[in-house]
Amino acid sequence: MVAHVLVEIQARKMVKTFTYLVPHELQDKIQIGIRVLVPFNNRKLEGFVLKIDTNFTSSYELKNIIALIDNHPVINEEMLELGKLLSKKTFTNLISVYQTMLPKALKAKSKTIINKKYETYLVLNSFDNNEITSSKQKQIIDLFKDKKQILKKEANKISSSAVKTLLNKNILIENKIEDYRLNDDIVKEEKKVVLNNDQQNVVNKVLKFKQKFAPFLLHGVTGSGKTEVYMHIIEKIIAEKKEVIVLVPEISLTPQLVNTFRKRFGKTIAILHSGLSDGEKYDEWRKIEKKEVMIAIGARSAIFAPFTNLGLIIIDEEHSATYKQENNPRYNAIEVGMYRAKKYNCPIILGSATPSIESYTKAKMNYYTLLEMPKRINNTLPKIELIDMKESFKHGYTVLSKIAIDKINDRLEKKEQIMLLLNRRGYTTTISCPNCGYVHKCPNCDIPLTYHKTYHKMTCHYCNYQTYKINSCPKCHNQKLLDLGMGTEKLEEKINDIFKSKMPKIIRMDIDTTRRKGSHAKIIEDFKNHKYDILIGTQMISKGLDFPNVTLVIVVNGDASLNIPDFRSAERTFSLLNQVAGRSGRGKLSGEVIIQGYNIDHYSMVYASKNDYLGFYKEEMAIRKVLKYPPFYNLCLIKLRSNIANTCLVEGNKIVKYLKNQLTNEIILGPSACSLPKINNVYYFQIIIKYKKINNLIKPLEFINKQYLMNNKIIVEIDLNPNKI
Ligand code: ADP
Ligand code: ZN
DSSP: OEEEEEEEEGGGTEEEEEEEEOOGGGTTTOOTTOEEEEEETTEEEEEEEEEEESSOOOSSOOOBOOEESOSSOSSOHHHHHHHHHHHHHHTOOHHHHHHHHSOGGGSTTOSSOOOOEEEEEEEEOOOOGGGOOSHHHHHHHHTTTTOSEEEHHHHHHHOHHHHHHHHHTTSEEEEEEEEOSOOOOOOOOOOOOOOOHHHHHHHHHHHHTTTSOEEEEEEEOTTSOHHHHHHHHHHHHHHTTOEEEEEOSOGGGHHHHHHHHHHHHGGGEEEEOTTSOHHHHHHHHHHHHTTOOSEEEESGGGGGOOOSSEEEEEEESTTOGGGBOSSSSOOBHHHHHHHHHHHHTOEEEEEESSOOHHHHHHHHTTSSEEEEEOSOTTSOOOEEEEEEHHHHHHTTOOSSOHHHHHHHHHHHHHTOEEEEEOSOOSSBSEEEOTTTOOBOBOTTTOSBOEEETTTTEEEOTTTOOEEOOOSSOTTTOOSOOEEEOOOHHHHHHHHHHHTGGGOOOEEEESGGGSOSTTHHHHHHHHHHTTSOSEEEESGGGTSSOOOTTEEEEEETTTTGGGGSOSTTHHHHHHHHHHHHHTTSSOSSSOOEEEEEESOTTSHHHHHHHTTOHHHHHHHHHHHHHHHTOTTTSEEEEEEEEESSHHHHHHHHHHHHHHHHHHOSSSEEEEEEEEEEEEETTEEEEEEEEEESOSHHHHHHHHHHHHHHHTOSSOEEEEEESOSOO
16 A cells, blocks of 8 residues: 655655555554655655556655654545645645644644643542541532532642642543633523514525525625624524635734624634634634534635535625635635635625725626625615815814814713724934935845834834834934824824823724734723723724724724825725724714825725725726726736846846737736835846736746746746735
8 A cells, every 4th residue: 555645845846646665554544634654765755645646656765654643534525535636726736725724833845833631630430428538528529519510720729739639549530621712611591682673684595505605795884783783694694504604804803703603602613813823723714624513604714614514604794815825825704715615515705895996897787696784674774975185284284184183072071982093103214314306225225114102113014123222313313304204103202292181092003003812802802891992003003993982983093004005005005095984973872984195086985985885896996997906907916036146137037028928818917016116125026917818828827936946046926916005
């Protein structure tokens, strides 16, 4: 018997399947999808068993498998297949795809071994009263009055030596049970919400197709009660013993949603997201694999949850960029979701208040069934006002407009809460010299350094380079430097200053204040419990959060995201403004929103202020059509990076020449420097292909990919349907 084993030989940048003999003692234990240890030259490598062959003959001598790493397959048959498909679609080797699909602890090369965690329990055996020889022993026995088993830890608190004696006498028996790291107690809520008509209609339509592959796009405004709809459908699906995957964009969305789900569904949920330790992730994955849970909630990679009887997939905030992985394998969780839903003949729901232009187009073309919830549960959408900061500036209001200040004062008096969005962290964003024009930049990236007052450093947000703040110009020694741009740190200081007399309690939420585990959830919890009046934050605060007492949202620089050179920047701006506006007036009180900016005539801002998704969609589609962007054309990005800028240019030109030879109907642009051309001393260039049909493209792309695989001067990666360009 032989096994075909997929291994990665890192020294040679090679991934290959090799054939090994299965020694007798392992023959009835080996299975497809488990990891094994195999010899390679003088080393031992871990690999995945892809195939087992009982009558294989070879003309040369084969080596033996050394050992099996797993007792059960870590990759089931469905995942083996899916991996092969993704490997092709993402131009990435198979082993990295499998590694992406598994929790880190199970990757076939992981160095740190994560053990299962066990908890020891004690069980009481039958005994004679005269066997109990001390009062401590008696106390321990009494612990079993109304329990079948108790934690050994608990008994040891009374007396560990008495526990030992009882164990020796066989009166107590130890019982080791696999324990999970994330086992905090949750109280199941028996709250039954009565759905409104729109919600009930959506639930009915989805359930009609519960035995079929049926993709839905749920377009529901913020606060229309999508979460409740999801939960009602899930209840019906799990009642039929089928399993459910729920994807959410990122950890910042998870604490509230996860809590809502756990209160409803109790322990039948596994949680998979990047905020967990490797051990916790592994435990959650094991719960799914052992069929102890029916629902998996998580970020992108949770789409690979190893369920084998899926009945529903939900992808919340489907427009979110996080569903596409930004490094190899560049898979899209929505596409994987579609694949799995087809496989299991089950519905898949994409939900959003601002569907991506592509998804909404698919709904209009009837690839997806469109479901709409146009009204809020409380029936009032917030009133949104655009404020021109050019005017405001003239009157001396540079950070907040007069109207914003008045409204904040009003809410502070009424004891209602306020959220402020500023999509930049740090204190100031550029330090420059007005005398000679010097700008203090990162030496590795050529990008201005951001000053962080809290830790007195200038840092690069791209490569993390840090240096001390300069007090004079290194070029002309001018002492009066200009601090430009404002980040959340400075905004917090300004707000404290402007509203000094009212002494508002302010909390800030951005990457800098949420680095510690659990700090993110704590800020949300504290703000919800009104320990603070004002929440200042980056786009982290824009999505999914539900604070009923927030009645005013202020977007400090609503047009900042329009300056990013990308065909999706208008779409992103519209969606961000809509999401953040949606945080206001979600409870009994009605809400207001103020969006400040210098470009308030831009259509993305105008439609956002009217809460008009369809208006925005039509205008954006007209522009996409003229500029030949998705959904009218598909995009393929070829990314080149090298330590030498010229290498990017030379190789880029070769690739473009080759492509122009191979392709006739496609538009090929580049090579050109990326909008951030240098990060950490590496140069970035790109080639863009606009295409209608993928068929002609595959062979040339595979060829290019192969050509550069072994090249150590330049890295060339292919990104089909990229999120950003
Ligand atoms: P969305 O996800 O669409 O923005 P949510 O699901 O967060 O909206 O719902 C908004 C609020 O309305 C939540 O506080 C939720 O508990 C409440 N809610 C949802 N459905 C109902 C209902 N049928 N009756 C009463 N309250 C509801
Ligand atoms: Zn840098």
